[in-house]
Amino acid sequence: MVFWVFGYGSIIWKAGFKYDERVPGFIKGYRRVFYQGSTDHRGTPEYPGRTVTLEPAAGEICYGVAYKVSQKEDIETAITYLExxxxxxxxxxxxxFFPESTNLTPAVSGVLVYVASSDTSLNQNYLGPASLEELAKQIVRAEGPSGPNREYLFQLEKALLELGCKDAHVMGLAREVRCILSND
Structure with missing residues (x-):
C-alpha cells in the first residue's frame, strides 16, 4: 500500500511526517484562496488568521507538492498526524496529481487533498472572500500558537517561488501585507 498526500499550503514547506518521495507538481480544476479561518495555528477563536483552501475553478491549476509514504507504520503515523x-x-x-514535467498524464490518481469547504454548517471556520486590503489587515493582526499569520503567508510565497510558481493571489496578498507593515 502506498499513500500520497498533496500539500498546497504549509505542507509544502513543513510536511511534519516521514515520507519517501517529495514531488513538485499540480492539481487541475482548483485555485488556492485565503478563505479559511485558522483558530488553532495562525490565529485564535477571538481573532482568526487566514489560511489557504481550494476553490473549484475550471481551467485553473494549483501548484504544490505531493508526498509519497510507503511503509505501513509511516502511513499510519502520517494519517494520524494529518488528521x-x-x-x-x-x-x-x-x-x-501531475508532476511539473507533464500536464497530460497524472503521475498519481487519488492523491489525498484536505480542503476547507464553504459550507458553514460543516466548516465553522470558513471566512470566505474579502478584498485584498481586508485579507491583508486580518493577516497582519492575527497570531496563533504556530506564530504570526503573516509568517504563514510569507513562507507560502517563498515555498511557491522555490517551486517556480508565481501565484498571483499569494504574491498580491504578500505585497499588500508588506505595504501595511512598512507603514506601521
Missing part, C-alpha cells in the same frame, strides 16, 4: 493538523479542513478529496 490532527488539518482538523479544521472538513473535506478530503482524492484528485489526480
Amino acid at each position: 490532527v493538523r488539518e482538523k479544521q479542513y472538513d473535506q478530503k478529496l482524492y484528485l489526480d
Whole structure:
C-alpha cells in the first residue's frame, strides 16, 4: 500500500511526517484562496488568521507538492498526524496529481487533498472572500500558537517561488501585507 498526500499550503514547506518521495507538481480544476479561518495555528477563536483552501475553478491549476509514504507504520503515523493538523479542513478529496514535467498524464490518481469547504454548517471556520486590503489587515493582526499569520503567508510565497510558481493571489496578498507593515 502506498499513500500520497498533496500539500498546497504549509505542507509544502513543513510536511511534519516521514515520507519517501517529495514531488513538485499540480492539481487541475482548483485555485488556492485565503478563505479559511485558522483558530488553532495562525490565529485564535477571538481573532482568526487566514489560511489557504481550494476553490473549484475550471481551467485553473494549483501548484504544490505531493508526498509519497510507503511503509505501513509511516502511513499510519502520517494519517494520524494529518488528521490532527488539518482538523479544521472538513473535506478530503482524492484528485489526480501531475508532476511539473507533464500536464497530460497524472503521475498519481487519488492523491489525498484536505480542503476547507464553504459550507458553514460543516466548516465553522470558513471566512470566505474579502478584498485584498481586508485579507491583508486580518493577516497582519492575527497570531496563533504556530506564530504570526503573516509568517504563514510569507513562507507560502517563498515555498511557491522555490517551486517556480508565481501565484498571483499569494504574491498580491504578500505585497499588500508588506505595504501595511512598512507603514506601521
